[in-house]
Amino acid sequence: MTLLCVENLSKTYASADGPFAVLRGVSLTLGPGESLALTGESGSGKSTLLHLIGGLDRADAGRIMLDGQDIARLDDAGRAALRRGTVGVVFQQFNLIPSLKIADNIAFQARLAGRYDPAWCATLADRMGLADHLRKYPEHLSGGQQQRVAIARTLAPRPKLVLADEPTGNLDETTAATVMALLLELVAETGAGLLMVTHSQVLAARLQRRLHLRAGQLA
Ligand SMILES: Nc1ncnc2c1ncn2[C@@H]1O[C@H](COP(=O)(O)OP(=O)(O)OP(=O)(O)O)[C@@H](O)[C@H]1O
Ligand SMILES: [Mg+2]
Structure with missing residues (x-):
């Protein structure tokens, strides 16, 4: 079954110069375990598209089918469940919770979703090289370490x-490559689909498919 099916999606923002059509009929599909890189100039609407797919914002027209469900037809509870369990989002900002230790940051989303698996969390921490940091707080970790916590979470x-919006945009090239390799490995192991925004052609080349967003349309 198709995991994600985006059909003819449109989104217009109001701006000082009048309405601005960011997305003009965007369509794409993604199967389970498939990885797709999304590139496009700054301001081309990549984050907007990810927000719509993640249920963080609503499209003006078009349809997003996720795991067999039309996300526009979900009520608030349904959308919340989607955000907690079905879709995982990694943004460029780590958004870790400062008052929680690393172990609890990693477990946070899973606990909310009622899907906390201590063994899997320990595996993630281990693979991400965070095993020695579990009792620390986010402020005591480097940027690259914090990004790995965000991915584990x-x-x-x-x-x-998994929707990833420039997940390694804040990291130096070497660290970015390491973190990206880990992300791809773990996503592949879980069988999840991956839609990743990146400005890096090198990173885009590591994914199975690539699409480019230009003038509100994908090619
Ligand atoms: N909430 C909003 N209200 C009005 N305009 C917005 C809003 N969010 C985004 N935009 C505009 O929509 C366009 C697309 O923004 P978006 O953040 O999706 O671009 P992007 O491709 O992710 O860019 P970048 O690579 O810089 O992150 C931009 O011109 C932006 O100014
Ligand atoms: Mg963006």
Whole structure:
């Protein structure tokens, strides 16, 4: 079954110069275990598209089918469940919870979703090289370490679809490559689909498929 099916999606923002059509009929599909890189100039609407798919914002027209469900037809509870369990989102900002230790940051999303699996969280921490940091607080970790915590937290509930918006944009090239390799490895192991925004052609080349967003449309 198709994991994600986006059909003819449109989104227009109001701006000082009048309405601005960011997405003009965007369509794409993604199967389970498939990885897709999304590139496009700054301002082309990549984050907007990810927000719509993640249920964080609503499209003006078109349809998003996720795991067999039309997400526009979900009520608030349904959308919340989607955000907690079915879709995992990694943004460029780590958004870790400062008052929680690393172990609890990793477990946070999974606990919310009622899908906390201590063994899987321990595996994620281990693979991400965070085993020695579990009792620390986010402020005591480096940027690259915090980004790995954010990725582990996203994967902890075993989402079916991972949406990543420049997940390594803040990291130096070497660290970015390491973190990306880990992300791809773990996503592949869980069988999740991956839709990743990146400005890096090198990173895009590591994914199975690539699409480019230009003038509100994908090619
Ligand atoms: N909430 C909003 N209200 C009005 N305009 C917005 C809003 N969010 C985004 N935009 C505009 O929509 C366009 C697309 O923004 P978006 O963040 O999706 O781009 P992007 O491709 O992710 O860019 P970048 O690579 O810089 O992250 C931009 O011109 C932006 O100014
Ligand atoms: Mg963006």
